[in-house]
Amino acid sequence: MPLLWVLRDLLGMTGTKYGCGIAECGACLVHVDGRPRRACRTTAASVAGRSITTIEGLSSDGSHPVQRAWAELDVVQCGYCQPGQIMAAAALVAANPRPTDADIDTALEGQICRCGTYPRIRAAVHRAAELTRERQP
Numbered sequence: 001m002p003l004l005w006v007l008r009d010l011l012g013m014t015g016t017k018y019g020c021g022i023a024e025c026g027a028c029l030v031h032v033d034g035r036p037r038r039a040c041r042t043t044a045a046s047v048a049g050r051s052i053t054t055i056e057g058l059s060s061d062g063s064h065p066v067q068r069a070w071a072e073l074d075v076v077q078c079g080y081c082q083p084g085q086i087m088a089a090a091a092l093v094a095a096n097p098r099p100t101d102a103d104i105d106t107a108l109e110g111q112i113c114r115c116g117t118y119p120r121i122r123a124a125v126h127r128a129a130e131l132t133r134e135r136q137p
Contacts (some may be wrong), residue, residue: 003044026111058086066086087108089108105122
C-alpha cells in the first residue's frame with residue numbers, strides 16, 4: 001500500500017495531497033527521516049519504523065518558518081500543490097539556511113504549481129530562510 005493512502009485513508013491526515021500518482025507532480029511530498037519523499041510511490045512497508053513528517057507535522061499552529069513565510073507573502077492561489085511545495089522548502093532551508101535562487105530551483109524541481117506561483121514560492125523560500133536564521137543562536 002502506498003504511504004499516501006495510509007496517511008490519508010487510514011490515519012486521516014489529508015494535508016498530503018494526491019496529485020498524479022506517479023511521483024511527477026510533488027503534491028504528495030513528505031519527509032522520511034528528514035528527507036523529501038513522494039508518498040504516492042513510497043510503500044508503507046518500506047518506511048515502517050522510520051520518522052514520517054507530513055505538512056501537519058511541521059507545526060500545529062503555523063509557526064514553522066516556511067509556513068510563516070507562505071502566509072506573509074500570500075503565496076497560495078488555488079493551494080492544492082502547497083503542502084508539497086512547503087515540505088520541499090522546509091527540507092531545503094533545514095539543510096541550507098542561505099539558499100540561492102539556483103538552490104531553490106533545484107530543490108523544488110518537479111514540484112508542479114498549476115497556477116504558476118513560482119515567483120512567490122521562490123520569494124517565500126528566501127523569507128523562510130531568513131526566519132530560520134533568526135531562530136538560530
